[in-house]
Amino acid sequence: xxxxxxxxxxxxxxxxTTILNAxxxxxVEIPHYCYHPKLSIAGSCRMCLVEVEKAPxxxxxxxxxxxxxxxxxxxxxxxxxxxxGVLELMLIHHPLDCPICDQAGECGLQDYYMKFxxxxxxxxxxxxxxxxxxxxxxxxxxxxxxxCILCSRCVRFLSEVTKTGELEISQRANHSExxxxxxxxxxxxxxxxxxxxxxxxxLTSKDFRFKCRVWFLSATKSICTGCxxxxxxxxxxxxxxxxxxxxxxxxxxxxxxMCDFGRLEYKKANEARLAExxxxxxxxxxxxxxESVIAEVAFKLKETVDHDGVDSVAVIASPQSSNxxxxxxxxxxxxxxxxxxxxxxxxxAGEGFSDDLLIKADKNPNTRGAKLLGITDGGFDAxxxxxxxxxxxxxxxxxxxxxxxxxxxxxxxxSAVPFVAVVGSNEGALSRAAHAVLPSATVFERVGTFTxxxxxxxxxxxGFAPRGNAxxxxxxxxxxxxxxxxxxxxxxxASVFGGIAASEAPFTGMTHETxxxxxxxxxxxxxx
Amino acid sequence: MELVLTxxxxxxxxxxxxxxxxxxxxxxxxxxLGMTSDAIIDEVKKASLRGRGGAGFPAGIKWGFLPKNxxxxxxxxxxxxxxxxxxxxxxxxxxxxxxxxxxxAIAAFALNAxxxxxxxxxxxVKEANILNEAIDEAYAKGFLGKNILGSGFDLDLTVHRGAGxxxxxxxxxxxxxxxxxxxxxxxKPPFPAVVGAFGLPTIVNNVETLADVPWIITNGxxxxxxxxxxxxxxxxxxGVSGWVEKPGVYELxxxxxxxxxxxxxxxxxxxxxALKAVIPGGSSTPxxxxxxxxxxxxxxxxxxxxxxxxSGGVIVIPEGTCMVRxxxxxxxxxxxxxxxxxxPCREGTGWFKTIVSRIENxxxxxxxxxxxxxxxxxxxxxxxxxxxxxxxxxxxSFLTKFRDEFEQHIRDQKCPYGNKFQSAHA
Numbered sequence: 001x002x003x004x005x006x007x008x009x010x011x012x013x014x015x016x017t018t019i020l021n022a023x024x025x026x027x028v029e030i031p032h033y034c035y036h037p038k039l040s041i042a043g044s045c046r047m048c049l050v051e052v053e054k055a056p057x058x059x060x061x062x063x064x065x066x067x068x069x070x071x072x073x074x075x076x077x078x079x080x081x082x083x084x085g086v087l088e089l090m091l092i093h094h095p096l097d098c099p100i101c102d103q104a105g106e107c108g109l110q111d112y113y114m115k116f117x118x119x120x121x122x123x124x125x126x127x128x129x130x131x132x133x134x135x136x137x138x139x140x141x142x143x144x145x146x147x148c149i150l151c152s153r154c155v156r157f158l159s160e161v162t163k164t165g166e167l168e169i170s171q172r173a174n175h176s177e178x179x180x181x182x183x184x185x186x187x188x189x190x191x192x193x194x195x196x197x198x199x200x201x202x203l204t205s206k207d208f209r210f211k212c213r214v215w216f217l218s219a220t221k222s223i224c225t226g227c228x229x230x231x232x233x234x235x236x237x238x239x240x241x242x243x244x245x246x247x248x249x250x251x252x253x254x255x256x257x258m259c260d261f262g263r264l265e266y267k268k269a270n271e272a273r274l275a276e277x278x279x280x281x282x283x284x285x286x287x288x289x290x291e292s293v294i295a296e297v298a299f300k301l302k303e304t305v306d307h308d309g310v311d312s313v314a315v316i317a318s319p320q321s322s323n324x325x326x327x328x329x330x331x332x333x334x335x336x337x338x339x340x341x342x343x344x345x346x347x348x349a350g351e352g353f354s355d356d357l358l359i360k361a362d363k364n365p366n367t368r369g370a371k372l373l374g375i376t377d378g379g380f381d382a383x384x385x386x387x388x389x390x391x392x393x394x395x396x397x398x399x400x401x402x403x404x405x406x407x408x409x410x411x412x413x414x415s416a417v418p419f420v421a422v423v424g425s426n427e428g429a430l431s432r433a434a435h436a437v438l439p440s441a442t443v444f445e446r447v448g449t450f451t452x453x454x455x456x457x458x459x460x461x462x463g464f465a466p467r468g469n470a471x472x473x474x475x476x477x478x479x480x481x482x483x484x485x486x487x488x489x490x491x492x493x494a495s496v497f498g499g500i501a502a503s504e505a506p507f508t509g510m511t512h513e514t515x516x517x518x519x520x521x522x523x524x525x526x527x528x
Numbered sequence: 529m530e531l532v533l534t535x536x537x538x539x540x541x542x543x544x545x546x547x548x549x550x551x552x553x554x555x556x557x558x559x560x561l562g563m564t565s566d567a568i569i570d571e572v573k574k575a576s577l578r579g580r581g582g583a584g585f586p587a588g589i590k591w592g593f594l595p596k597n598x599x600x601x602x603x604x605x606x607x608x609x610x611x612x613x614x615x616x617x618x619x620x621x622x623x624x625x626x627x628x629x630x631x632x633a634i635a636a637f638a639l640n641a642x643x644x645x646x647x648x649x650x651x652x653v654k655e656a657n658i659l660n661e662a663i664d665e666a667y668a669k670g671f672l673g674k675n676i677l678g679s680g681f682d683l684d685l686t687v688h689r690g691a692g693x694x695x696x697x698x699x700x701x702x703x704x705x706x707x708x709x710x711x712x713x714x715x716k717p718p719f720p721a722v723v724g725a726f727g728l729p730t731i732v733n734n735v736e737t738l739a740d741v742p743w744i745i746t747n748g749x750x751x752x753x754x755x756x757x758x759x760x761x762x763x764x765x766x767g768v769s770g771w772v773e774k775p776g777v778y779e780l781x782x783x784x785x786x787x788x789x790x791x792x793x794x795x796x797x798x799x800x801x802a803l804k805a806v807i808p809g810g811s812s813t814p815x816x817x818x819x820x821x822x823x824x825x826x827x828x829x830x831x832x833x834x835x836x837x838x839s840g841g842v843i844v845i846p847e848g849t850c851m852v853r854x855x856x857x858x859x860x861x862x863x864x865x866x867x868x869x870x871x872p873c874r875e876g877t878g879w880f881k882t883i884v885s886r887i888e889n890x891x892x893x894x895x896x897x898x899x900x901x902x903x904x905x906x907x908x909x910x911x912x913x914x915x916x917x918x919x920x921x922x923x924x925s926f927l928t929k930f931r932d933e934f935e936q937h938i939r940d941q942k943c944p945y946g947n948k949f950q951s952a953h954a
Contacts, residue, residue: 043715044869046910057909063715085906089875122899127882150868169710169868172693174878176868 002068007075019061019072020048030074031083031112033090033199034151035062037249038256039160045090045151047112049082050074058082083116092123093174095133095146103201105214109149131177138166138185140192140206140260145177148202154178154194161257162188162357178202189359192263196246196256207264208244217243220463221517223450225320225443226262228346228362230452232518233258235266235444237463242266242444250518253456259359266444268400272427274439275468281435290471290479297396297421297436298483304394304419305337314341314383314392317375318399319364321473322448323457324496326366326373327504328477328488329398336484341386343379344370345403360453365443369451372506372522390416396480397434398473400424423476440473441466447493448474449515451522458519459512530755532743532763533736534779537623543658545665548626554671556742560634561679563745568638572741574749576761578782580616581606581697581734582810582839584827591639593721594729601641602730604706604720605632605738607648607655608690608697611810612861613841616765617735619777621648621655624739625662629685631738633671634745636683639731643684646735647702650690659687694865698913699732701867712869713913736765736840757783760826764837770844771798783826790821790844801846805930809838811858812918814925815845835925850945851930852888852937855922859884862919873916876907880923892938897927 001012006019006026013022018041023030033045041063049058053071058079066072073079091109098104131145150169155178159165166186169178180186186194195205217236224231224245231254233245245266247258277293279286304313315333317326333342352361371377380403386392395417402410407429414420414433422434425442440446445466451457466472474496478488490496494512501507506522514520541547548554560568573588594601605628609617620628628646636644648656663685666672674682693711695701700714703725724730740762744752753761760782766789767777773795780789786808790796797803803818808825814835823829830837845854863881868874880903883896900923908920927934937943 041715043912044871046871049910060715082906082910085902086871086910089879089906090871092875092879123879124882129878149871150874171868173863173866173868174874176874 002066002070004066004068004070004072006072013066016065019050019052019059019064019066019070022066023050023061023072023074028074029115030061031116032062033108033149034153036153036156036197036256039153039156039197042152042156045149046086047083047090049079049086051076051079080116084119087112087117088119088122090149091117091121093129093146095128095130097147101144101147101201102204102209102214103147103198107201108199129174135179136185136206137180138187138191139194140263141186141194142204142206142209143178144202144204145179147200148178149200150176150178151199152178153197153199154203157193157197158188161193162190164188167194189259189261189355190257190357192260193247193257205244212238212243218463220444220461221248221459222443222463223365223458223460224258224262224265225365225450226259226265226363227352228360228364228367228453229254229358230365230450230456230458230519231258231262231358232458233262235463237444240464240467242269248517252518253452253458254358257358259357261359268426269442269444269467273442273467273470274425274427274431274437275470276437277439277469278437279435280437290469293436293438294476294479295483297438298480300394300419300421300436301337301396301480302484305339308393310337310339311341312391312393313337313339314386314395315339316380316383316395316397316399316402317342317344317370318397318401319344319346319362319367319370320399320401321366321370322446322460322493323366323369323373323451323500323507324448324493325398325473325477326370326375327500328474328481328490328496330373330375332477332481332484332486336481336486341379341383341392342375343377343383344375345377345380347403348401349404349406362453365452366450368453368455368522369449369457372451372455373500373504384413387413387416392417394419394421396421396423397430398423400426400428400430402430405429423473425470438476439466439468439470440476441470445470446472446474449493449497449512455506455522456519457507457510457515457522459515459517529781530763531779532752532755533620533624533627533739533765534777537619542623543625543662545626545662545669548624552746553626553742554630554669556745557630557633557671558677560637560745561677561681565638565640568634568745571744571749572638575740575744575752576749576756576759577737577740577744577752578760578827579734580736580740580764580840582611582836584837587733587737590721590733591635591731593719594639594731595722597729600643600728601639602725602728603632603636603639603641603644604699604703604725604730604732605644605646605735606697606699606702606732607646607652607735608702609649609652609735609839610694610697610865611812611839611841612858613767613769613807613843614810614839615767615769616777616840618652618655619765620735620739621652622658625659626666627739627742628659628735629662629666629671631741632685633666633676633683634741635731635733635738637676637679637681641731642682644686645706645725646685646687647696647706648687648689650692652689656687656689663687693867694861695867695913695915698915701913702732703730712867713915715912756781757824757826757829759828764825764840766825766840766842768794768842768844770842771801771846771849772796772844773798780825783824783829786816786821786823786825786842789825789842794844797844797846801848803844804847804849805845805851807841807843807845807922809836810841811843811861812921813838814921815929817929848945850888850943851926851933852884852943853945855926856881856884856888858922859919862915866915866919870911870913870916872907872910873919876903876916877919879903880919884923887934887937888943890937890940890942892934892941894938896938897931897934900927
């Protein structure tokens with residue numbers, strides 16, 4: 001543990017710590033562009049120059065490891081002049097098109113100019129070098145070479161993380177330019193990360209392009225629902241509209257990355273949403289309000305149990321539901337309906353694509369959670385057979401998908417059930433075939449936890465209120481159960497999670513607080 | 529005067545192995561193969577052989593930097609010779625290729641390296657061909673390849689042609705280029721002696737440095753040291769260009785007076801003109817005024833007057849030459865050759881060019897000189913490799929020593945010599 005003195009602060013840091021990271025520990029910001037914690041060290045932007053006592057030259061903080069007794073200054077006159085000087089050089093050919101640049105508001109050049117620059121330009125506008133603008137280089141990415149500061153983060157990302165190497169720097173000196181090889185666009189499933197690693201507006205997202213100024217966006221910490229990996233994300237929204245998601249660093253799950261599929265998952269929160277609780281009879285829709293719809297569903301369930309027996313009702317749970325929701329769905333089926341007909345499936349249409357980086361074949365965020373909570377997927381096909389055999393009179397379905405069935409198969413199957421209640425957030429074959437539609441909140445509109453493929457329990461937070469008249473699934477389940485006499489008095493997802501921790505061994509000792517921002521591993525994760 | 533390298537360079541056949549051997553070639557290699565590695569390195573240390581590429585680092589000490597481990601070592605020969613004004617390694621390779629090959633074999637034996645690469649400047653097509661022919665001859669005679677002269681020592685030597693980048697004369701970008709990568713300098717540490725070519729411990733030596741080695745082995749390090757000045761053993765090949773009566777490459781003892789080089793050996797300034805300036809050691813070394821050139825041409829003496837003997841390329845500038853235009857030509861070069869990796873050099877060299885060109889073209893602005901000097905401060909010492917220094921040193925020295933000429937250009941908004949500077953790479 002070398003002891004160092006940084007700006008007069010005495011510090012003890014682990015062996016091999018760089019000056020930049022030591023400073024971070026001391027709460028001292030050292031500006032940098034080419035350094036990225038998850039990529040190799042380039043040491044080329046020269047923004048992180050610091051003064052080290054007895055060293056003849058300024059040193060790059062990103063590449064210099066501290067040694068015992070090192071005395072470092074990050075704010076001396078010499079350092080300030082050097083950093084401002086580098087920033088000035090970085091900006092001389094910059095097109096200054098911030099008013100039409102998507103990066104504006106979260107741009108490394110803007111931020112550091114305000115902190116370390118504020119210099120008057122000494123460079124003539126007419127001498128600026130112009131490069132190619134708005135190039136579609138494939139994947140989710142647009143490239144504007146004029147805005148590029150050649151930090152090479154994107155080049156390193158593609159060579160070190162995806163190992164696909166589509167981008168390179170060509171030409172020399174101030175004509176250097178990043179680009180793809182002719183006719184060979186970006187070709188991997190992680191292109192969206194390039195817009196994140198780019199500290200300036202050179203690589204921007206085609207999807208987010210010109211949609212919204214970033215300062216109008218709010219963010220909430222969420223979990224990607226695109227597959228069982230459970231990548232940690234920040235969800236960016238304005239009012240009740242989602243605009244984009246960005247990966248949130250979690251070394252145990254997704255490092256600093258996410259895939260291109262997950263990045264577009266947010267669109268489901270904006271499109272084809274179910275907004276109003278609806279009862280449907282003989283082809284006509286009624287929207288009598290939540291109380292009536294929940295009462296009707298509860299009544300149908302109870303009526304069927306009473307008249308036809310517990311084997312005539314069924315509940316299809318969803319691996320898209322949270323642990324809290326699944327826990328109460330199980331209890332609803334077990335304790336209120338006392339039916340053996342509770343199952344779920346993680347199957348999806350088509351083959352589940354997977355790779356060895358992040359993408360999992362299981363396209364559901366909480367299959368593991370469902371299993372850890374004792375809900376089986378083994379009985380799913382048997383349940384479908386019961387439905388097809390017209391043995392089920394009342395069916396309660398959660399989620400937006402019914403396994404790998406296509407729309408026609410869903411419609412045919414559900415036509416065999418006299419009363420189908422669907423709890424879901426989006427329109428589809430299920431909601432069209434339902435007799436009762438109970439619109440539920442998306443992941444961005446509710447609170448809960450998912451358990452990823454490896455058994456990591458992770459929390460997601462609500463960014464905004466559910467669209468239209470939708471409600472969190474938890475409220476719907478509690479509503480139905482209480483109509484059936486459950487007498488549950490859970491106040492929120494955290495209190496339900498308390499119930500999980502109390503009775504479900506894998507979750508023992510956990511609370512929403514202890515999960516924190518990066519989650520905890522379920523105790524039976526290793527052998528479940 | 530005793531010559532180390534060029535004694536037989538007048539003989540056209542010296543480049544063939546037969547003549548080279550008749551004139552005493554490859555005797556040193558035989559002798560070296562009978563010595564221990566430490567004894568060879570000691571001899572080179574005693575010789576005070578300083579690297580001839582430009583930095584002047586003592587060769588024997590450099591060889592001692594290899595880590596004491598079992599990893600295969602690589603010997604790389606820097607034949608990139610890209611520094612403007614320098615053309616002496618080219619002479620060795622075309623006139624005495626076996627001197628270099630013999631030096632390589634001895635050095636590789638001392639370093640226990642079995643792989644060796646000559647990284648030669650891409651434009652040196654003729655020299656690469658001569659080297660390849662000479663290497664084939666050396667293999668055929670058993671001076672290269674397996675079990676050299678029955679010693680049990682193996683060495684393979686390959687010529688690798690560069691692709692035309694000045695920066696690839698810097699040893700780490702040379703190594704990247706040799707590996708087939710973009711010619712960008714590497715961050716140090718690790719230094720090439722620890723992690724170099726193909727991740728292996730690597731020594732990079734200049735052509736002339738290694739060509740000196742056979743003579744040192746034959747005649748002894750002390751004898752070599754005594755040829756030169758203090759701390760600067762042996763002779764140097766000095767390439768003199770510009771306005772002198774007899775430009776060319778001269779082999780002279782280290783520490784020869786620079787004024788003598790120009791006036792005695794090269795016959796003085798052409799057509800009796802007056803001397804205006806001398807760039808003493810390749811384009812990046814600080815320029816000297818006429819009154820400064822009475823100095824010993826060795827590393828310490830040149831450093832004392834704030835310049836350097838660098839790569840041994842002396843550029844002689846006569847009266848009537850526009851110093852602004854010369855700086856413009858140099859800045860054009862550096863702006864073209866910056867590899868573009870580090871921000872200060874990538875953007876700064878281009879800015880240098882922009883400002884110096886406008887001054888020369890009568891569009892200089894008040895404050896341009898101070899702006900250039902401030903830019904020097906913001907660039908020099910702020911980059912991975914010394915290219916920003918190489919560009920900054922001429923700027924600083926030209927502006928310091930010929931400031932009035934720059935001021936006149938700006939004041940009169942024209943070049944007093946009537947020159948117009950055309951930038952080659954707009």
